[in-house]
Amino acid sequence: MASQEILREEPSRGSFINDPKVRGIFFQAVVVIVLVALVWWIVQNTIDNLTRLRIASGFGFLRGRAGFDISDSAIAYSSDSTYGRAILVGFINTLIVAAAGIVTATLIGFILGIGRLSHNWLIRKICMVYVEVFRNIPPLLVIFFWYSGVLAVLPIPRESINLPFGSFLN
Structure with a gap:
């Protein structure tokens, strides 16, 4: 038997x-340098x-003094408070309204969900129509409806409609 000597060539490094690793690091470095230069130019x-x-x-x-009132x-x-205090008041008011909205939406959703499971045909259909109508309307359109269709027709503040618990509609 003849033996053949197998010569293995090492792959050339090219x-x-x-x-790919070197190329990836190079391009990432170039992008980072360009972004840092762009941010520096904008700031300067x-x-x-x-x-x-x-x-x-x-x-x-x-x-500084804000000079305006928040109702x-x-x-x-x-109005003598600072702008920082005004921003803090606005942030707290936002949290209060968000909490009230979350609680209200949860209650409405729970009631409508239970209503859709009702054995009463009328309650089930009313809840179904409400859910299907408001599910398919974009929220911004609902906001426009409530503002222009409901809130815009209310009286001016001096002619407010008195409600219980010291509330007013205007």
């Missing part, structure tokens, strides 16, 4: 740029323009 341009126009930047305005606030607020 060009450095053909290595903004600072130069604000300095040229003598416009102060920063959060110093938050200590409903859970914490003390007057």
Whole structure:
């Protein structure tokens, strides 16, 4: 028997740029450098323009007097309060309205869900129509409806409709 000597060739390494790992790192570095340069240019341009126009930047305005009233606030607020206090009042008011909305939506959803399971034909159909109508209407359209169709026709504040518990419709 004859023996054959098998020569194995080592694969050639090829060009450095053909290595996918090296190429990936290179392009990522280029993108990061370009993004950092772009952000630096935007920030520097903004600072130069604000300095040229003598416009102060920063959060110093938050200590200034707001000069306007906010009708409903859970914490003390007057027109002599600062802008920072006004933003805090707005944030707290947003949390209160969001909590009330979550509770109301949960209650309405629970009642309608139970109504859809009712054995009473009329209640089941009313709940079904309500759910199917409001499920297929975009929320922004519902907001426009309530504003223009309901809230816009209410009287001005001086002619408010008195409701129980110190509430008014206007």
